[in-house]
Amino acid sequence: MSAVNVDAVSPAPVAGAGGPHRIDAIPLRHPGRWTAAIVLIIVVVLFLYGAATNPAYSWDYYAKYIFDQRISKAATVTLELTVLSMILAILVGVLMAVMRLSPNAVLRGVSWTYLWIFRGTPVYVQLVLWGLFATIYKSIRVGIPFGPTFFTITSADAISVFWLAVIGLGLNEAAYMAEIVRAGIISVNHGQIEAATALGLTWWQTMRHITLPQAMRIIIPPTGNEVISMLKTTSLVTAVPFTMDLYTRSRDISAETFTPIPLLLVASTWYLAFTSVLMVGQYFLEKHFAKGLRRAGAHG
Numbered sequence: 195m196s197a198v199n200v201d202a203v204s205p206a207p208v209a210g211a212g213g214p215h216r217i218d219a220i221p222l223r224h225p226g227r228w229t230a231a232i233v234l235i236i237v238v239v240l241f242l243y244g245a246a247t248n249p250a251y252s253w254d255y256y257a258k259y260i261f262d263q264r265i266s267k268a269a270t271v272t273l274e275l276t277v278l279s280m281i282l283a284i285l286v287g288v289l290m291a292v293m294r295l296s297p298n299a300v301l302r303g304v305s306w307t308y309l310w311i312f313r314g315t316p317v318y319v320q321l322v323l324w325g326l327f328a329t330i331y332k333s334i335r336v337g338i339p340f341g342p343t344f345f346t347i348t349s350a351d352a353i354s355v356f357w358l359a360v361i362g363l364g365l366n367e368a369a370y371m372a373e374i375v376r377a378g379i380i381s382v383n384h385g386q387i388e389a390a391t392a393l394g395l396t397w398w399q400t401m402r403h404i405t406l407p408q409a410m411r412i413i414i415p416p417t418g419n420e421v422i423s424m425l426k427t428t429s430l431v432t433a434v435p436f437t438m439d440l441y442t443r444s445r446d447i448s449a450e451t452f453t454p455i456p457l458l459l460v461a462s463t464w465y466l467a468f469t470s471v472l473m474v475g476q477y478f479l480e481k482h483f484a485k486g487l488r489r490a491g492a493h494g
Contacts (some may be wrong), residue, residue, distance in 0.1 A: 203452060255456040259447060260463060268443035269464045275428045275439060278466075280421055282364030287371025292401060294376055305372070305391030305478065312369035317362075322435040324362035356438075359431040367424055378409030411483040422469050426434045439466055 245251055259265055293305035312320070323330075328349040337343035353361075382405050390400040429441035437446070439460050448457035 200345075205363045216361050218227065220354065232256035232330060237243070237344050245386050248454060251459070252453050252456040255451065255453045259457060259460050260350055262441055262447070262460075263298050265440070265460060265464070268438055269468075271356075271438045272425070272440040272464075273468065275363065276421065278360045279363035279367060279428075280424055282360065283367035283371045283400045283420075283424070284417070286365065286368035288375050288406075290368060291379060309369045309372060312366050316431050317366045317427065317432050320366050321359070321430055324358045325355075325434040327358060349487045355434055355436045359428075359434045359436040362434065363424065363427060363431070364436035365419060367427075370420060371417070374420070375409070378412035381412045387464065410478075415476070416485050418472065418479065421476075422472050425468055425472065426465060478479045 214419040237312070237458065238413045246253075290308055293301040294309075296302055296305075331349050333346050333348050335343045335346045336353050337345075350381055379401075387400055390404045395403070428439050431439050432442045437443070444461040445454075448454040
């Protein structure tokens, strides 16, 4: 019978009165990450140096036109286009989303057809058609259908090019807002709707007081992205044609001075500035509407 060498068996570490033994963990090194970071910094520095010294950028023209009165006015018009188009898009989008979820088959069909048309055709083509509104409908008659006409006004006098651009952008965006709102609505717990029905609330009252307020935390983030996207989509209103937006005015000035690159940089700077402000606003809106969710998670 062989003897067992007691000294060869290492005893397992026993926790002392102060708790388990301290583990001397050695942090892993990541040389690949540092190498990639250094290479990236070098590339960025080389690009910035090249851009600063390349005469093609014409930084003197950039400095001359960045706060030019024509550019600043066009930037204001671009903001107006963005805000008004998004207001129209949100109003029509909420209406289309509610109609899409309505138990009425006719309302569902109208909403589906609207989304199919406006999501299925390019926004540029839609803007071109809105620009031809006065050609397609030369006059607008107000009266009783198949009856007497109270008054008639020419389309060109009734709607300006600016408002045609707002309508074209807003109605196109409404199709996407409708899907965002619908996704937010169906994310609300169905038990909330059942409870509202048990309390005697109508479908519209439930949607207004129960469903939509709770759906906001789902709706806000993609809506913020759509606002930023709308800001940049305003550069397409030249198709209407509307020529007072930021991009078109920058392009017109560059055609006069034969300096397209610095004027494009001017427009890009304004777009970046507006986008940065919108992103900050989106952050605080998301934080505000997530308060209830965070409280629920803390108590859960």
